[in-house]
Amino acid sequence: MTKVLSLFVFALLFSPLSHATTYDWLIKGATIIDGSGKPAYTADVGIKKKRIAFIGSADEKVTATNTVNADGRVLTPGFIDLHSHGSAVKQGAFTNFLAMGVTTISLGQDGYSPVTEGFQDWHQQWQAQGSAVNIALFVGHGSLRRSVGLNDATPASQAQILKMQQTLDKALADTFGLSTGLEYVPGLYASKNELLTLARVVRQHDRLISSHMRDENDGKLLSSIDELAHQGQAAKVHISHLKSVYGKGAERGKEILAHIESWRHKGVQITADVYPYTASYTGIAIVFPKWAKTQQQLEALSETQKEQLASYLRQRVAKRNGPQATLFGSGPYQGMTLAEAALQAGKPFEQLLIEDIGPEGASAAYFIMDAELQETLIQGPQVALSSDGSPTMHHPRGYGSFARLIQDYVIKKKLLTLPQAVHKATGLPAKILGITDRGRIAVGQNADLLLFAPDKVKATASYSQPHSLAQGFDYVWINGQLAWQQQRQTDVRAGQWLRP
Incomplete structure (x- = not known):
């Protein structure tokens, strides 16, 4: 009986329509890659x-307000970016994301969220102007700490942890989970007890912990994964922008993937995302020690401590491929490497960092990853794609990541098949977030769709021109409305605030 019913449903969906039907849009003759990883049809x-209402063969009785002849081009679900940055209030156009096929972004990452309470008020700030893309929001652990007065290394009291629990419990009604930034102030000062206590709250709501882990250096990467996996015994956990700083080669990549998989075999629901670039991007505080992460901490140092700091910075930067491997994206030396800035200033780079820039004075791209290792990581079965980018960040990943997935990993290097790549940008991130009405092409799903010829997709952004828009995504629909057509953004801002 079940088999007969399945055949009936298949025939209903994929046979020519025999009655008159009118659609808002009809896309004819598309090569459909549905987001599941299965072959195209x-x-x-x-x-x-707003929804996909029909998949099949449309006869002459079918009419539509708008018709697009796909001519064999690929139709996929809109891409879902698991780790994004930006402001819906200030940057609602999100042109950089649309141009590379992203229809849903995830904000509130690395422990920082625009709010920890009053999410409806936050939504009202940008609702009138709208957002061009859908927004999934996380509540930031660092923001929770600041909300209870924890701005520095002071340990959280039981009363403060209880207050964070209460705030998080309410926030998870409107967010997809908790984000942590354990390399950043103030999250880096959180104890295991604090993190596990908050993880239990996340579990009660069946949400996700998305973590910039405590240490991404190769020697400490596996222990950082273990720390997150222990939280995963209480809640679903996700590794943001998985990378190995200093790690080399495909074999090391396989070891990291195997380590993650070992936790999955123990019952921990752990996943990850990767962006397709070998330079990271974050605040210059990343090269400063734990005891000098803020300007206030720096100014409190004695002369002897500053000498110790200078020695630390020399060793730290040297290990990170030297001052020539740090490219400033903001601050007084934007567009220059640390080596070039030091030469211009006429002083050693460590003194420039201490005297002229400080731990909060700039952000930079850091060329500290191995291409072969990172390309191995993206092939992991539970590893999705992300950009970790924004409209303003001085790094090409915010403009090119998803185009590069197609251009480099599918077309040039053939590391992934097109269905595999699309799955990593659609069905897999939807599953990780717990989104059930996007990420696949199926009747009833929200119509977030892309139409493109894979060999025409180009990531044009570079480190010198990081804000160059991707090319090749001919049509982008969001919630059934056309948002992007032939390299031009429409006037429609059809993005929604997604809630779990």
Whole structure:
């Protein structure tokens, strides 16, 4: 009986329509890659009232307000960026994301969120102007700490932890989970007890912990994964922008993936995302020690401590491939490497960092990753793609990541098949977030869709020109409305605030 019913449903969806039907959009003759990782198939797709209403062969009785002849181009779900940055209030156009096929972004990352309470008020700040893309929000652990007065290394009291629990419990009604930034102030000062206590709250809501882990250096990477996995015994956990700083080669990449998989075999729901670049990007505080992460801490140092800091910075930067491997993206030396800035200033780079920039004075790209290792990581079965980018960040990942997935990993290097790559940008991130109505092409799903020819997709952004838009995504629909067409953004801002 079940088999007969399945055959009936298949025939209903994929046979020519025999009655008159009108759709808002009809996409004819598309090569459909549905986001599941399964092989492509050819069909027509009808969109009506924000949703996919038909998949099959449309006969002459089918009419549509708008018709697009796909001519064999690929139709996929809109890409879902698991780790994004930006402001819906200030940057609602999000043109950089649209141009590379991203229809949903995830904000509130690395422990920082725009708010920890009053999410409806936050939404009202940008609702009138709208957002061009859908927004999934996390509540930031660092923001929770600041909300209870924890701005420095002071240990959290039981009363403060209880207050964070209460705030988080309310926030998870409107957010997809908790983000942590354990390399950043103030999250780096959190104890294991604090993190586990908050993880239990996340579990009660069946949400996700998305973590910039405590240490991404190769020698400490596995222990950082273990720390997150221990939280994963209480809640689902996710590694943000998985990378190995200093690690080399495909074999090391396989060891890291195997370590993650070993935790999955123990019952921990742990996943990860990767962006397709070998330079990271974050505040210059990343090269400063734990005891000098803020300007206030720096100014409190004695002369002897500053000498110790200078020695630390010399060794730290040297290990990170030297001052020529740090490219400033903000601050007084934007566009220059640390080596070039020091030469211009006429002083050693460590003194420039201490005297002229400080731990909070700039952000930079750091060329500290191995391409072969990172390319191995992206092939992991539970590893999705992300950009870790924004409209303003001085790094090409915010403009090129998803185009580069197609251009480099599928077309040039053939590391992934197109269905595999699309799955890592659609169905897999939707599953990780717990989104059930996006990320696949199926009747009833929200119509977030992309139409493109894979060999035409180009990531044009570079480190010298990081804000160059991706090319090749011919049509982008968001919630059934056309948001992007032939390298031009429409006037429509159809993005929604997604809630779990």
